Amino acid sequence: MIVNNVGLLPPISPRLRSRRIADRVFRWAVMASVLLVLLPLVAIMGTVIVRGAPALDWNFLTSLPKPVGETGGGVGHAILGTLFLALGGLLIAVPVGVPAGVFLASDRMPRLGGTVRLCADVLSGVPSIVVGMFAYTLLVLPFKQFSAMAGAFALAVIMLPTIARTTEEVVRLVPSTMTEAALALGAPRWRVMMQVVLPSAGKGVAAGVIAAFSRGAGETAPLMFTAFGSQFLTTSPMQPIAALPLVLFNYAVSPYDDWHAQAWAAALVLATLVLAGNVIAKVATTRRSR
Amino acid sequence: MQARPNTSGADTAFHATLVLAGLGVVTVLAGVAWELLSLSGEALSKGGIGFITGMTWDPVAEEFGALPALYGTLVTSALALLIAVPLGIGSAVFMSEIASSRVATVVGVLVDLLAAIPSVIYGLWGLFVLAPLLREHVQPGVQKLFGELPLFAGPPLGVGYGTAGLLLAIMVIPVITAVSREVLRAVPDTQREAAYALGATPFEVIRGTVFPYARSGLVGAVVLGLGRALGETMAVTMVIGNRYDISASLFAPGYTLAAVIANEFTEAFSPHYLSALAGLGVVLLGTTLILNAAARLLVRGVRHGGAG
Numbered sequence: 001m002i003v004n005n006v007g008l009l010p011p012i013s014p015r016l017r018s019r020r021i022a023d024r025v026f027r028w029a030v031m032a033s034v035l036l037v038l039l040p041l042v043a044i045m046g047t048v049i050v051r052g053a054p055a056l057d058w059n060f061l062t063s064l065p066k067p068v069g070e071t072g073g074g075v076g077h078a079i080l081g082t083l084f085l086a087l088g089g090l091l092i093a094v095p096v097g098v099p100a101g102v103f104l105a106s107d108r109m110p111r112l113g114g115t116v117r118l119c120a121d122v123l124s125g126v127p128s129i130v131v132g133m134f135a136y137t138l139l140v141l142p143f144k145q146f147s148a149m150a151g152a153f154a155l156a157v158i159m160l161p162t163i164a165r166t167t168e169e170v171v172r173l174v175p176s177t178m179t180e181a182a183l184a185l186g187a188p189r190w191r192v193m194m195q196v197v198l199p200s201a202g203k204g205v206a207a208g209v210i211a212a213f214s215r216g217a218g219e220t221a222p223l224m225f226t227a228f229g230s231q232f233l234t235t236s237p238m239q240p241i242a243a244l245p246l247v248l249f250n251y252a253v254s255p256y257d258d259w260h261a262q263a264w265a266a267a268l269v270l271a272t273l274v275l276a277g278n279v280i281a282k283v284a285t286t287r288r289s290r
Numbered sequence: 291m292q293a294r295p296n297t298s299g300a301d302t303a304f305h306a307t308l309v310l311a312g313l314g315v316v317t318v319l320a321g322v323a324w325e326l327l328s329l330s331g332e333a334l335s336k337g338g339i340g341f342i343t344g345m346t347w348d349p350v351a352e353e354f355g356a357l358p359a360l361y362g363t364l365v366t367s368a369l370a371l372l373i374a375v376p377l378g379i380g381s382a383v384f385m386s387e388i389a390s391s392r393v394a395t396v397v398g399v400l401v402d403l404l405a406a407i408p409s410v411i412y413g414l415w416g417l418f419v420l421a422p423l424l425r426e427h428v429q430p431g432v433q434k435l436f437g438e439l440p441l442f443a444g445p446p447l448g449v450g451y452g453t454a455g456l457l458l459a460i461m462v463i464p465v466i467t468a469v470s471r472e473v474l475r476a477v478p479d480t481q482r483e484a485a486y487a488l489g490a491t492p493f494e495v496i497r498g499t500v501f502p503y504a505r506s507g508l509v510g511a512v513v514l515g516l517g518r519a520l521g522e523t524m525a526v527t528m529v530i531g532n533r534y535d536i537s538a539s540l541f542a543p544g545y546t547l548a549a550v551i552a553n554e555f556t557e558a559f560s561p562h563y564l565s566a567l568a569g570l571g572v573v574l575l576g577t578t579l580i581l582n583a584a585a586r587l588l589v590r591g592v593r594h595g596g597a598g
Contacts, residue, residue: 023493027388037464038404048411100314102308102311112312119319125517125582127520127521128521133551133555157322190300218410220410248411248414249410252410267410275403
């Protein structure tokens with residue numbers, strides 16, 4: 001990269017030398033910044049694995065928590081609770097988010113489309129704790145009861161903009177020649193959308209849904225006063241339910257060493273769940289774009 | 291296009307469903323704003339401007355002022371940006387301008403992983419690894435060097451504004467990096483080639499032609515990062531120290547809007563208390579929206595101002 005006085009080239013002027021030094025300093029600074037950015041990833045994931053693995057066994061994944069002072073116990077109820085909440089969130093968010101994304105991509109009402117797009121972007125920027133308060137006033141206050149339903153609704157609000165915007169993006173990627181060919185054959189618009197466009201964008205939509213699922217599974221703040229948490233295995237939508245991030249938080253801020261160890265193990269489980277979802281979504285999208 | 295009579299009914303119904311879903315998104319956002327405002331109405335109308343400028347937070351005496359929490363939110367977010375902007379944009383430059391495409395892909399995947407880690411895990415790490423590390427090895431050293439400055443006054447606790455800001459920086463870096471990378475990628479290669487043809491070094495190419503072209507997009511990347519920093523709850527709650535006060539020292543414990551809500555919402559024993567917490571939510575949401583709008587205007591201003 002650095003060409004010096006080789007053979008017959010004239011000597012480098014001082015000005016050129018200082019420009020090259022500036023360039024090299026810049027390169028080093030940029031590379032140092034990448035290392036500084038990746039250092040925390042290594043530090044965090046390393047600690048989670050090193051501290052989480054010892055407390056992790058089959059018993060931890062399947063059993064219920066034990067009272068303070070007794071050793072053992074696990075987070076089986078919270079793993080199920082998190083899956084339950086995140087699936088419940090999808091159940092609400094997908095039927096609204098996917099058609100909303102299709103609407104955005106259709107460009108048939110540009111003014112309304114612009115408003116919807118703006119609202120989706122603003123909604124994705126609303127702090128998740130505020131979403132939790134919203135779900136609380138809507139679904140907890142009237143029933144005077146924390147519930148899995150309120151938790152799933154809060155997660156759905158967080159998932160909604162992600163699903164809508166990804167759907168819009170992947171539907172737009174479907175070549176217009178395909179749509180036009182189907183329309184030319186006399187197919188009505190709804191059939192074109194359902195049988196030509198959506199199947200061809202299906203993988204991308206699924207990737208968006210999986211990404212939304214794993215984001216929802218990792219959320220804590222919106223569940224604190226909706227799903228609330230529970231020491232037991234519950235499945236009723238009308239009752240409080242445990243969630244892995246909530247257990248993690250409560251154990252982490254507790255004063256017991258045994259619980260701290262369990263918090264690290266819970267972190268390992270949660271990180272695996274969330275990162276796996278992310279990787280699956282990413283693999284699906286990269287295949288699609290090839 | 292002429293609609294065929296036998297299908298137009300189904301088509302209309304289909305389109306109406308899509309419109310309805312779109313309106314659903316609008317309704318949810320409006321619902322968030324409406325419910326929050328109506329729940330906080332009592333605290334905001336009773337406190338008036340005093341709700342924002344007040345220094346005390348006393349649920350028993352029902353005296354509610356948001357300033358210390360607002361201060362904490364702004365200070366930790368500003369600190370986070372101060373660290374995250376150079377590192378995030380630097381990494382994006384590395385990926386788009388310097389690294390080979392294979393290296394850039396690997397770094398990109400790792401940065402995305404960093405973004406996907408749930409914030410409660412950041413908090414766990416911040417509480418048990420970062421805070422003790424700072425308390426024992428970093429803060430005493432900084433005090434030995436700059437001990438007279440009020441910025442570093444007070445006992446080294448490990449938790450506080452500085453730790454929260456540093457942890458937030460780690461959390462917003464992936465956002466800034468990912469968006470900046472997209473922005474830099476969108477700069478046409480002809481820009482770079484023209485500058486190289488004039489004999490510029492890579493540094494001069496990036497500073498002189500790539501950055502000016504990408505400026506508004508980079509501001510947008512920073513704004514997205516700021517949005518995440520302002521609203522971040524769990525990680526900050528675990529390392530901010532939870533003291534309702536204002537201090538100039540980065541080593542002092544403090545509080546943020548989101549952290550107060552997270553810690554106290556389930557314990558709000560009276561409607562007034564609940565209303566005041568919702569008021570903090572309004573201040574938080576308002577701050578986020580105002581800063582976002584301001585940045586959007588800034589971006590538009592840069593764009594309309596022509597090439598730099």
